[in-house]
Amino acid sequence: MRDPYEVLGVQRGATQEEIKKAYRKLAKQYHPDNYVNNPLADLAAEKFKEINEAYEQLSSGNQGGQNSSYQQGQGSGAGNFAQVRNLINMNRVDEADAILDQMRDxxxxxxxxxxxxxxxxxxxxxxxxxxxxxxxxxxxxxxxxxxxxxxxxxxxxYREVGNNMGGGGPDACDCCQGLLCADCCCECMGGDLISCC
Missing domain, CATH: 1.25.40.10 (Tetratricopeptide repeat domain)
Incomplete structure (x- = not known):
């Protein structure tokens, strides 16, 4: 991996706040949602991954070391938060949630x-x-x-759209209940409105 300071565009010895600010700026710029249906989507995804790894490495206290940024155990802080952010951004929410649930702090x-x-x-x-x-x-x-x-x-x-589309009127539950009642009545009379029930 490239030098994490270089990836985030900060100088060695930068404060955690400066690192976080640079990370957020770059993550917003290269977020995959900004490159949907764009020929540069693959490059942006690689850059986004590199930015997340650099942030994780620097915020874990492993400033530029050779070890993996994932070396800290479950339950530690900032590094895992960067990993969770990355997973959420890739819509892998189950994995992100599992990591969050294991954190003590x-x-x-x-x-x-x-x-x-x-x-x-x-x-x-x-x-x-x-x-x-x-x-x-x-x-x-x-x-x-x-x-x-x-x-x-x-x-x-969402609430306003629901209300403007006849909120207060019948919804899907009302329709299903009506169909089930009608099916029961038909079956009592020898017919069958819904053949599967």
Whole structure:
């Protein structure tokens, strides 16, 4: 692997905050979602992976050493958080969730990533709760606050669309219940509306 400082574009001896800032900027720039249906998608994915590995190596306290950035055991902090971010970005949420569940320390970053896992699974209520906890624990973190606001706006939009499409009217459950009742009535009369039940 190339020198992690070079990959992230920071100088040796950079603070963890400078490393994190550089990582976030590059991760946002080379995120795979930005290259959907783009001939450069493979190159961007490789660069994104390299950025994540460099960040993991530097944030794990293994500044430029020869050892793998994955050497720290389960339950450690920043390095595994970078790995979890990478897995979430690749939509491998089950693996990310398993790593998070094994961690003993649960700082704001842990709640933020756990919230992202829930949101990716479509479990919006749980996701928003974890995101809110991350913001409460680290109220000055703009990434946490921005992401929470984006998810809240998305959730609000889903509700509005549902309400504008006849919310309060019959939904799928009502339709199925009606069909099952009609099938029972037909069967009592010697017919069969739904042949499989």
């Amino acid at each position: 649960r700082p704001a970053e842990w709640f933020f990533l756990k919230g992202n896992v829930f949101m990716r699974r479509g479990w919006h209520a749980q996701g928003l709760n974890f995101m809110q906890q991350a913001v409460n624990m680290d109220p000055h973190n703009t990434e946490y606050r921005t992401t929470l606001n984006q998810y809240m706006n998305q959730t609000r939009q």
